Amino acid sequence: MLDREGHIKVMDFGIACSLQATGDQIGGNPGTPLYMSPEQRDGRPVEPRSDIYSLGLVLYELFTGVRREPGSTIPPAAVNRYLPAHIDDAIGRCLEPSPADRFQSMAELKAALANDQAVGRTGQARTGVTGRRFSTSARLAALCVLSGVLGLIAYLLTRPPARGHEDKVNVLAFSPDGRILASGSEDKTIILWDATTRHRIRTLTDHVRAITSLAFSGDSRWLASGSSNGSIEVADVATGRVRTTLSDTKEIQALALSPPVTHRFPGRAQKIDTTLALYVFAQDVFNSDLPQFLERFRASLEDTVGMESGEQPSQLLYHRCDVASFREFDYPVPFCLQPMASLRGPFLPDTNGIGVGVLDAFDRNIRAVRGAYSKVKHTGPTSVVVAMHRSA
Amino acid sequence: MTPRERKAQTTTLFHEALAKPAERRLDYIREASAGDAKLFDKVRELLEAYVEVETAVPSDGSDDSPSVALQSIDTLIDLSDRYEEIKFIGEGGMGVVYRAYDREIGKIVALKTLHPRLAADSRIVERLRNETRLALDITHRNVCRIYGLERINGRLLIAMEYVDGETLRSVLDRVRGVSVPQGLVWASEICEAIGAAHEKKIVHRDLSRRTSCLTVKVISK
Numbered sequence: 001m002l003d004r005e006g007h008i009k010v011m012d013f014g015i016a017c018s019l020q021a022t023g024d025q026i027g028g029n030p031g032t033p034l035y036m037s038p039e040q041r042d043g044r045p046v047e048p049r050s051d052i053y054s055l056g057l058v059l060y061e062l063f064t065g066v067r068r069e070p071g072s073t074i075p076p077a078a079v080n081r082y083l084p085a086h087i088d089d090a091i092g093r094c095l096e097p098s099p100a101d102r103f104q105s106m107a108e109l110k111a112a113l114a115n116d117q118a119v120g121r122t123g124q125a126r127t128g129v130t131g132r133r134f135s136t137s138a139r140l141a142a143l144c145v146l147s148g149v150l151g152l153i154a155y156l157l158t159r160p161p162a163r164g165h166e167d168k169v170n171v172l173a174f175s176p177d178g179r180i181l182a183s184g185s186e187d188k189t190i191i192l193w194d195a196t197t198r199h200r201i202r203t204l205t206d207h208v209r210a211i212t213s214l215a216f217s218g219d220s221r222w223l224a225s226g227s228s229n230g231s232i233e234v235a236d237v238a239t240g241r242v243r244t245t246l247s248d249t250k251e252i253q254a255l256a257l258s259p260p261v262t263h264r265f266p267g268r269a270q271k272i273d274t275t276l277a278l279y280v281f282a283q284d285v286f287n288s289d290l291p292q293f294l295e296r297f298r299a300s301l302e303d304t305v306g307m308e309s310g311e312q313p314s315q316l317l318y319h320r321c322d323v324a325s326f327r328e329f330d331y332p333v334p335f336c337l338q339p340m341a342s343l344r345g346p347f348l349p350d351t352n353g354i355g356v357g358v359l360d361a362f363d364r365n366i367r368a369v370r371g372a373y374s375k376v377k378h379t380g381p382t383s384v385v386v387a388m389h390r391s392a
Numbered sequence: 393m394t395p396r397e398r399k400a401q402t403t404t405l406f407h408e409a410l411a412k413p414a415e416r417r418l419d420y421i422r423e424a425s426a427g428d429a430k431l432f433d434k435v436r437e438l439l440e441a442y443v444e445v446e447t448a449v450p451s452d453g454s455d456d457s458p459s460v461a462l463q464s465i466d467t468l469i470d471l472s473d474r475y476e477e478i479k480f481i482g483e484g485g486m487g488v489v490y491r492a493y494d495r496e497i498g499k500i501v502a503l504k505t506l507h508p509r510l511a512a513d514s515r516i517v518e519r520l521r522n523e524t525r526l527a528l529d530i531t532h533r534n535v536c537r538i539y540g541l542e543r544i545n546g547r548l549l550i551a552m553e554y555v556d557g558e559t560l561r562s563v564l565d566r567v568r569g570v571s572v573p574q575g576l577v578w579a580s581e582i583c584e585a586i587g588a589a590h591e592k593k594i595v596h597r598d599l600s601r602r603t604s605c606l607t608v609k610v611i612s613k
Contacts, residue, residue, distance in 0.1 A: 007533075007581060008534050008578050008582055009534060009535065009536045009553075009555045009585075010535050010536065010582060010586065011536040011555070051586050055582060055586065058560070059575075059579055061564055061569075062564065062570060062578065062579065063570075063572070063575045064569050065564065080569060083572065084572060087572065087575075087576075105587070105590070106583045106584070106586050106587030106590060107583070107587055109583055110579075110583035110584065110587070113576055113580060113583070114576065175571075179570070179571035179572070180571045180574075192573060194570050194573075194574040195571065199574060201573045201574045202573070237572070237573055238572055238576055239573075239576075240573070
């Protein structure tokens with residue numbers, strides 16, 4: 001196999017398990033019902049939808065890092081506040097006590113996780129009564145925990161991290177939630193790494209020239225990348241799909257992407273604005289195509305964030321800064337730029353603050369990272385020090 | 393020397409060595425094998441496997457049946473025609489698990505031996521056989537492949553794909569949750585794997601039990 005990424009193998013279809021579960025009949029190991037569905041535990045007929053319940057418990061743990069406590073009424077998004085709503089919903093639906101309320105097939109669940117609405121919505125609609133849903137199933141789960149051992153059998157390990165880029169690494173960026181490290185390389189690819197497990201998540205190969213800049217949006221959902229030929233792409237971090245492609249005339253040296261902005265309107269409820277501000281640092285300040293560029297950027301952002309009609313972004317922010325402004329640093333290019341929002345305080349369209357992260361140790365590690373991620377020591381956005389901010 | 397004689401020789405030497413104090417065993421087999429390097433290696437391998445199993449699964453003290461380790465080793469001696477480089481890798485719900493090189497198919501495989509206590513129960517053996525038959529049908533890149541069920545001198549053993557990796561559980565114990573995109577990649581692979589089983593109608597009265605034992609390994613190749 002050519003594959004160098006971490007992949008899943010599901011083991012032991014039936015083999016060890018039926019024996020474990022019958023252990024109580026022959027005296028010895030008790031069952032392992034921790035991941036059992038309510039119907040399994042009650043000895044009622046079992047079907048594919050029982051697998052979906054069990055998988056729901058596994059996914060809960062996967063995305064939150066904690067096993068769902070018996071008696072817990074906590075939805076996964078309350079444990080991991082960065083969990084997108086559609087994943088929270090999908091896990092909740094897997095864990096419905098009644099099989100009829102769950103997803104009806106693995107394909108449906110998979111589509112819902114991928115937020116593929118064409119397939120995901122064919123199932124029945126859910127009402128958002130999370131608390132009740134969890135308390136009912138959680139009580140059932142409590143029963144099963146009492147009786148026992150773990151359903152997931154542990155085996156062995158090993159694991160060097162996957163191989164890195166084939167050429168030098170130009171830029172690195174941590175997602176604001178601290179969970180993903182993106183690396184952009186001379187080899188024209190961007191690799192997304194899981195900052196905790198150190199597995200390579202995926203490789204983005206949409207650029208045709210060396211990657212020169214990277215920026216996550218404040219909510220960690222989007223990754224903007226710039227290349228030496230002046231192209232900028234905004235990709236969905238969860239799926240890796242490129243949602244927006246733009247081209248500038250010069251090499252893109254640095255990017256920063258704001259989170260969606262929250263506005264308050266007098267006399268109206270709080271409204272989440274879909275504005276994303278893209279800061280582009282290129283080699284020259286003047287760009288004759290700027291109006292056109294802005295228009296295309298605005299249009300593609302509307303697609304990107306899926307705004308409904310009538311909800312135009314109130315403001316589009318596009319800032320182009322001269323890299324020369326940063327020459328006071330010893331570094332050739334500020335490699336880590338974050339909108340102020342992700343570093344401190346709420347991001348507002350008119351503040352235009354830019355944090356520039358530079359740190360000696362951090363820089364050393366970037367040099368060390370060439371070729372392999374495994375040498376990176378810093379694994380959190382806290383490593384970034386705001387050295388300067390300026391009004392654009 | 394015929395293979396049968398060879399096996400008898402190996403078995404005898406192994407049991408003789410086992411009767412000696414632990415620190416004297418190596419010297420004993422070196423002496424007894426009298427320059428037969430193959431025999432020496434084989435018996436040493438078995439002794440190492442035995443010690444590993446005995447450490448991991450201590451004998452429960454009942455005198456009427458041989459210990460798990462000894463039973464498993466006996467099985468492996470029987471299998472030594474076909475398997476080599478046998479290494480103990482863990483104890484599962486049904487018995488001891490080894491990693492071994494299968495000379496016939498030229499591959500490293502995982503061997504699950506059935507706990508003697510379970511092997512004595514015909515209902516369990518029957519169920520195991522049924523489920524292995526079903527699992528043989530699932531060929532999916534995200535499902536650990538089953539090669540077959542072997543019966544050696546009345547003992548049962550399942551040969552399956554050897555996966556070099558760690559379980560999702562050990563990953564989660566270490567890192568407390570993964571990033572959303574990483575989680576989505578893995579979640580989607582599990583969905584596909586179990587979906588493939590569902591397509592083969594691998595859903596029947598016992599699926600409940602299998603599900604509870606869903607074991608997931610993360611591998612890097």
